[in-house]
Amino acid sequence: MKINIPESDQERIVIVGGGFAGLTLARELKKQDYQVVLIDKNNYHQFQPLFYQVAMAGLEPSSIVFPFRKAFQGEKNIFIRVTEVERVDTAKKQLHTPLGLCNYDYLVLAIGADTNFFGNEEIARKALPMKSVSEALSLRNRILTDFEIALSVTDYERRQQLIDIVIVGGGPTGVEVAGALAEMKRYVLPKDYPQLPTDEIDIHLVEGADRLLLGMSDEAAGKAQEFLEGLDVKVRLNTMVTGFDGEVATLSDGSQIPAHKLIWAAGVTGNKMPGLPQEALAKGNRLAVDRFNRVAGTERIFAIGDIAYMEEEDYPKGHPQVAQAAMQHAKNLGKNFKRLAKGTSMQPFAYRDLGSMATIGRNRAVADLPGFKFQGAFAWLIWLFVHLFQILGVKNKVFIFINWVWNYLTYDQSLRLIIRPKEGPIKAAKD
Amino acid sequence: MKINIPESDQERIVIVGGGFAGLTLARELKKQDYQVVLIDKNNYHQFQPLFYQVAMAGLEPSSIVFPFRKAFQGEKNIFIRVTEVERVDTAKKQLHTPLGLCNYDYLVLAIGADTNFFGNEEIARKALPMKSVSEALSLRNRILTDFEIALSVTDYERRQQLIDIVIVGGGPTGVEVAGALAEMKRYVLPKDYPQLPTDEIDIHLVEGADRLLLGMSDEAAGKAQEFLEGLDVKVRLNTMVTGFDGEVATLSDGSQIPAHKLIWAAGVTGNKMPGLPQEALAKGNRLAVDRFNRVAGTERIFAIGDIAYMEEEDYPKGHPQVAQAAMQHAKNLGKNFKRLAKGTSMQPFAYRDLGSMATIGRNRAVADLPGFKFQGAFAWLIWLFVHLFQILGVKNKVFIFINWVWNYLTYDQSLRLIIRPKEGPIKAAKD
Numbered sequence A, B: 001m002k003i004n005i006p007e008s009d010q011e012r013i014v015i016v017g018g019g020f021a022g023l024t025l026a027r028e029l030k031k032q033d034y035q036v037v038l039i040d041k042n043n044y045h046q047f048q049p050l051f052y053q054v055a056m057a058g059l060e061p062s063s064i065v066f067p068f069r070k071a072f073q074g075e076k077n078i079f080i081r082v083t084e085v086e087r088v089d090t091a092k093k094q095l096h097t098p099l100g101l102c103n104y105d106y107l108v109l110a111i112g113a114d115t116n117f118f119g120n121e122e123i124a125r126k127a128l129p130m131k132s133v134s135e136a137l138s139l140r141n142r143i144l145t146d147f148e149i150a151l152s153v154t155d156y157e158r159r160q161q162l163i164d165i166v167i168v169g170g171g172p173t174g175v176e177v178a179g180a181l182a183e184m185k186r187y188v189l190p191k192d193y194p195q196l197p198t199d200e201i202d203i204h205l206v207e208g209a210d211r212l213l214l215g216m217s218d219e220a221a222g223k224a225q226e227f228l229e230g231l232d233v234k235v236r237l238n239t240m241v242t243g244f245d246g247e248v249a250t251l252s253d254g255s256q257i258p259a260h261k262l263i264w265a266a267g268v269t270g271n272k273m274p275g276l277p278q279e280a281l282a283k284g285n286r287l288a289v290d291r292f293n294r295v296a297g298t299e300r301i302f303a304i305g306d307i308a309y310m311e312e313e314d315y316p317k318g319h320p321q322v323a324q325a326a327m328q329h330a331k332n333l334g335k336n337f338k339r340l341a342k343g344t345s346m347q348p349f350a351y352r353d354l355g356s357m358a359t360i361g362r363n364r365a366v367a368d369l370p371g372f373k374f375q376g377a378f379a380w381l382i383w384l385f386v387h388l389f390q391i392l393g394v395k396n397k398v399f400i401f402i403n404w405v406w407n408y409l410t411y412d413q414s415l416r417l418i419i420r421p422k423e424g425p426i427k428a429a430k431d
Helices: A020-029 A048-055 A121-126 A133-150 A156-163 A172-192 A218-230 A323-342 A377-390 A394-410 A423-429 B020-029 B048-055 B121-126 B133-150 B156-163 B172-192 B218-230 B323-342 B377-390 B394-410 B423-429
Strands: A011-016 A034-040 A044-046 A065-067 A078-082 A087-089 A094-097 A100-103 A106-109 A113-115 A165-168 A203-206 A234-236 A241-244 A248-251 A256-258 A261-264 A268-270 A301-303 A356-361 A364-369 A372-376 B011-016 B034-040 B044-046 B065-067 B078-082 B087-089 B094-097 B100-103 B106-109 B113-115 B165-168 B203-206 B234-236 B241-244 B248-251 B256-258 B261-264 B268-270 B301-303 B356-361 B364-369 B372-376
Touching: A011 A020, A020 A034, A020 A323, A048 A133, A048 A172, A048 A377, A121 A241, A121 A261, A133 A156, A133 A261, A156 A256, A165 A172, A165 A241, A172 A203, A172 A218, A172 A356, A203 A248, A218 A234, A218 A356, A218 A364, A218 A372, A356 A377, A364 A377, A372 A377, A377 A394, A394 B394, B011 B020, B020 B034, B020 B323, B048 B133, B048 B172, B048 B377, B121 B241, B121 B261, B133 B156, B133 B261, B156 B256, B165 B172, B165 B241, B172 B203, B172 B218, B172 B356, B203 B248, B218 B234, B218 B356, B218 B364, B218 B372, B356 B377, B364 B377, B372 B377, B377 B394
Parallel strands: A011 A034, A011 A106, A034 A078, A106 A301, A165 A203, A165 A261, A203 A234, B011 B034, B011 B106, B034 B078, B106 B301, B165 B203, B165 B261, B203 B234
Antiparallel strands: A044 A065, A087 A094, A094 A100, A113 A268, A241 A248, A248 A256, A356 A364, A364 A372, B044 B065, B087 B094, B094 B100, B113 B268, B241 B248, B248 B256, B356 B364, B364 B372
């Protein structure tokens, strides 16, 4: 059975994955002389930099995701399919999906990366990752549910276990989650749970290296740690989490932290695409690509974004796995497809670092921009506007802006809701 | 084990259920000389009149629900517990819950009503109800998922089955869902699914009586039907759905409608509370109460809202199971508790009908207000403002207002997102 997409005289480009890389490429290919098929397992694009705000009840999922069909309304050469790709058959130039086979003339893998548990099965089973809006929502439900349960627990140790949280990984995600939790502890929880000793909530941030924010400057890292400690986050450097059974986290120095929740933001690994040759695989399960994003050992297959491993003079270990690299890959490849169609030669990719930022809380952020580093309230304001500007959809921008102003003025988030669709009917939908 | 609530010299009123009745009563009891425990299985109040807009991707769940803890922040005599009541022990004046036993001096049952499938197990298993925000969200996910699947189906009959919808029950819910679906079919789906024959989507509204909106006037019913038929909804009166296996709906006239989705809004039945005496039970599984909302055959137990069956001179079959009756019960009972505390005598309840409304779509609503009936654009505007005014929370009002203006101007709903929390971590929370 073939996937049901109209026959066309145009060559078909199939993009797998609608994250920053895949979405940007599809937008570049609008109106180009190709038939474009965008495949994603969700019907929406997710704005990953704000997942932590969904997890912390500051924003609704709907504000940070955008339906693909709406993004491409009226684009006659773009076809969206919500499904998963099981494998690629490079010889037949075909993808296998539950909806049927999908032929391609060009294949672009923008399949991104997922949480890396470094092979620790127990942690993978018990820890809470935050690599999708669904996972962020689950984390929110979990935190709120545990507070509700804690209310009825009279045993001191057991109650502490329910309200304490361990965050693993001192990158931007870990730092932002820790900061947001610390603010929730300070401003929201005492009002919601007067019966709980909310000042006794311990927030642990555990990082294996000797500093936070490894991708950023020493100044940024130092200031981030100062901000976090000012908010009572217990930062532990040079420490790794070696085990977590759902009740107690074990650290590399042998010590233990009793905690019911462990948020894992300690690293990523490339998502898998069965059917590719062995030589395509690079470090971190990424796909080795040349300067034109062509996957090693394949024909007419490209990889862009977090999954792509491209060595450049200044980046001998590949580009950082961040949104701006993904979007730059996609833009260059989009232009190269235009060149291919015209019969001119493709241009190699060159990464341009636009800097990076992380926010810790109200008026507290750190920013490394090219040639200029700053921390504090101004960085925080810049952070807000950069993210507001990047999010897709005018209504999303409006809603996020109102939410932020609201939360800022009231010291409150009003989205502390444990909502989930009934499981019955959803399962039935998959019958 | 006892539920963990501080001892108090005040008498304890336990309210079970935080719908319109329970929430209104708890608000009446703020600052009164009682200790109040509000028990609900969710941590939020749900605004039922707008469930259909969540189902139709017009509003987000978070806009129409409100966290109890936020509603009662700073109220020292109100305690909220998120749990389910398993049964009542009237002799010991205790409730059994998974969090432990909960004593009461006064018990108020505001447990509402749930979908009534009239004993048809197959329909109960396969049909889609809409009595909670979770069910509304599931319905939305189901509709959108079926459209995605339909894209890959080339067989005409099978595809129709996926996109056609049967709605059972011509009350306000059925009428409002049918109208919203018809507008989605007309304005949204053709843009999102150019590959699907969206004009061939059949929307069936099946009602057992000889007219729609039984609780309203003939004029309202007639105009509602006219509006619906103008939007191509197939209205079938004097017809009942006798079976639905998930693929085909069977009607009382023997005819069949192949459809993968059947929305059931054909009636309600009171939620059960084990432990009450037999004589407390009235028609429709409601609880028989006197004019003071005291449950028959019990002591110090009250029932308010949809679950309460109170006969009045003008209402020999009990009050309509609507929000305004629930809120009026609650307000009267709240005042009676104040009188009890003062040692004065309680006042009997008297229902005051403030009229009813239903909306069919843009500029189309019907309204029966006391002494004055009207239909069309003005009724629609009134409907919007009445609902906006009633919804809890200023931010909710702002967000709903922006959404409505947005949808009105763009002929679009941008919330067509199939989002659900990951199942794994949520299950773990219940371990």
